[in-house]
Amino acid sequence: xxxxxxxxxxxxxxxxIISYAxxxxxxxxxxxxxxxxxxxxxxxxxxILAVSLNLLTGFxxxxxxxxxxxxxxxxxxxxxxxxxxxxxxxxxxxxGIIAGGLVAAVFGLIIGVPVLRLRGDYLAIVTLGFGxxxxxxxxxxxxxxxxxxxxxxxxxxxYKNYTLVFIFIVLTILIxxxxxxxxxxxxxxxxxxxxxxxxxxxxxxxxxxxMAFVISAFFAGVAGVLYAHNVGILKPNNFDYNKSIExxxxxxxxxxxxxxxxxxxxxxxxxxxxxxxxxDSYRMLFYAIVLIVMMLFNNSGLKExxxxxxxxxxxxxxEGGE
Amino acid sequence: MAxxxxxxxGISFGGLRAVDDFNIAIEKGxxxxxxxxxxxxxxxxxxxxxxxxxxxxxxxxxxxxxxIGKTPDEICxxxxxxxxxxxxxxxxxxxxxxxxxxLHHQIKYSLVGSMLHLPPYAKKxxxxxxxxxxxxxxxxxDAQTETLASNLPYGKQRKLEIARALATNPKxxxxxxxxxxxxxxxxxxxxxxxxxIRNRFGVTILLIEHDMKLVAGICEYLTVLNFGTELATGExxxxxxxxxxxxxxxxx
Numbered sequence: 001x002x003x004x005x006x007x008x009x010x011x012x013x014x015x016x017i018i019s020y021a022x023x024x025x026x027x028x029x030x031x032x033x034x035x036x037x038x039x040x041x042x043x044x045x046x047x048i049l050a051v052s053l054n055l056l057t058g059f060x061x062x063x064x065x066x067x068x069x070x071x072x073x074x075x076x077x078x079x080x081x082x083x084x085x086x087x088x089x090x091x092x093x094x095x096g097i098i099a100g101g102l103v104a105a106v107f108g109l110i111i112g113v114p115v116l117r118l119r120g121d122y123l124a125i126v127t128l129g130f131g132x133x134x135x136x137x138x139x140x141x142x143x144x145x146x147x148x149x150x151x152x153x154x155x156x157x158x159y160k161n162y163t164l165v166f167i168f169i170v171l172t173i174l175i176x177x178x179x180x181x182x183x184x185x186x187x188x189x190x191x192x193x194x195x196x197x198x199x200x201x202x203x204x205x206x207x208x209x210x211m212a213f214v215i216s217a218f219f220a221g222v223a224g225v226l227y228a229h230n231v232g233i234l235k236p237n238n239f240d241y242n243k244s245i246e247x248x249x250x251x252x253x254x255x256x257x258x259x260x261x262x263x264x265x266x267x268x269x270x271x272x273x274x275x276x277x278x279x280d281s282y283r284m285l286f287y288a289i290v291l292i293v294m295m296l297f298n299n300s301g302l303k304e305x306x307x308x309x310x311x312x313x314x315x316x317x318x319e320g321g322e
Numbered sequence: 323m324a325x326x327x328x329x330x331x332g333i334s335f336g337g338l339r340a341v342d343d344f345n346i347a348i349e350k351g352x353x354x355x356x357x358x359x360x361x362x363x364x365x366x367x368x369x370x371x372x373x374x375x376x377x378x379x380x381x382x383x384x385x386x387x388x389x390i391g392k393t394p395d396e397i398c399x400x401x402x403x404x405x406x407x408x409x410x411x412x413x414x415x416x417x418x419x420x421x422x423x424x425l426h427h428q429i430k431y432s433l434v435g436s437m438l439h440l441p442p443y444a445k446k447x448x449x450x451x452x453x454x455x456x457x458x459x460x461x462x463x464d465a466q467t468e469t470l471a472s473n474l475p476y477g478k479q480r481k482l483e484i485a486r487a488l489a490t491n492p493k494x495x496x497x498x499x500x501x502x503x504x505x506x507x508x509x510x511x512x513x514x515x516x517x518x519i520r521n522r523f524g525v526t527i528l529l530i531e532h533d534m535k536l537v538a539g540i541c542e543y544l545t546v547l548n549f550g551t552e553l554a555t556g557e558x559x560x561x562x563x564x565x566x567x568x569x570x571x572x573x574x
Binding site for chain 2: 005175178179182183184185186187189190192193194196198199200201202203204205211257
C-alpha cells in the first residue's frame, strides 16, 4: 500500500513537470497564436474555479450556483489592493491574492452558516440569490466603480507570467485532492453519501459543511484575483449566474468528485469556443451540441465499457510485468 | 450502576404518543433485546437514545451522565453507536473508507496536515488502515477493502454497517434489525458474530429484532414494546411465554 502511494506521487510530480514543460514550449515556440496564448490564463482560472467548486458539488454533494460570487469578491479585493496600495508589483499581487482568497473565504463562511439547514434544490436557489446579491452590491457601491467597474488594473498575470498561475493551479489541485483523501475529506464525502449515518458515526456536519464552503470560496477568490490581473477590467456583469453555470458545467462534464475530470473539462470547455471560431455564427450552436454529446457519452455505458477495456488491458500488462 | 438508564421516557408527535413511560436499564456487557410488533415504537426509542429526536419527557443516562439535548454526533462520541433498519452506508466510498470515517475522532491529525499530507498524515493514516482492517477481519470483509460499499451483496452491507458502528469504539451498540432480509444461514452466522463482538470488544449491545429465534438465542434480557409502552421485561423464556406478549403479537 505504501509503495503504491509513493508510485502515485512520483507519477504526479512527473505529470506536473511535463505539463509545465509543454506549456512553456507552446508559449515560447509561438505554435499558439496570440489568440490561443491569451486563453492560457483564463483556462488556468477555470481549472481553479472548477476544482474548488468540485469540492462543494462533487465531494460535499451540494449543488451551488453562486461560485462566480466568490470569484468576484476575490477579483475586486485583489484589484483594489494592486490599484490603491502603491506597493511594488510582486508584493501587491501576492498581498492581493492572499487577501482576495481570504475575503472570499469570509463570505464563504457568511453564506455557509445560514444555508446549513438547506439541501439540494433549496440550497441551489439560495446560492444563486447570493451570487446575484453580490453582483448588485458591486454595482451599487462606489469604491468598486459601480456598473462601470474597475479599469486599468495592472496586468500582472498575462500569459507571459504563466508560471505564477501554474503554481496556483498546482497548489489548488494538490491541496484539494490531498484533503479529499484525508480524514477531513472523508468526513465531507460521508455527508454527501448519507448525512444521517454521517452524524451517527460522530461527524459534526455543520463544521464540515462550513469547512468545505470556506475552502472552496478561498480558491474561487484566488482564481478571481488571477482573472482580474489578466483582463485588466472588472465589471459586475462578468460575474452573473452565467459564469456560475459555466463553472458548474465544467464540473458536471468532468464528473462529480473527479478532480482530473474537472481539469480536463476546464481545458476543453475554455478552448472549445475559440477552436470553433472558424464556424463563425454557428459557434455557440456547436458548443452546445458538443456539450450535449459529451454529457451523453459521460453517462452512457459506452464510456464504462471503454474504461473497463482500458483497465483490463492495464491489468494484463502489469501482471505480465510482475 | 447500569450502563444505560432510561426512565419515564416519552415523546409525542403532535397528538401521537409514540413512546410513553419507557424504562430500561442495561448492565455493562449485556446483550439486550428490544422487541415488539410493527409500529410499537422500537426505532423511535433508538432515535431518542441517539439524539435524532428530543424526548418530550424522561431521562436517559449513559454511565450516570445525562445525554438528553446532545446532538447525534456528540452522543456517538460519548459512546452510543448504531446501525439502521434500512441500511445507511456511505455508498460511493470504499469498504475501508466507510470504516475509516468512523475512526474520525479516535485517530486525528490537523487540517493543515491533511491538506499538505505532512508526516503525521502518513503515520496516522497507516494506523487507521490497521485498525479498520482489524475490525473488517472480524466481519470477513478484509478481502474487499477497496470495493465500493454499494457493490457489496446485501448481507455484507449489513455487516459493514455493524463494523462501521463498532469502529466508533462505542460503549453501547444499538443494532436495528440486524437480521432483516437474511436467510436462516446468514442469521445463524450473524448470531455468532454478534456474540463474538460482544466478547471481543467488550461492548454492550441493545438490539431490535423480529426474528424470534435470534432473539431467544442470544439475548440475555428482553423488553417488549407495544403501542409505545412497555409490555413486559425479563429473561427471554419468561417474556416470550407471557400471555400479554403472545396476545400482542398474535391477537386474541
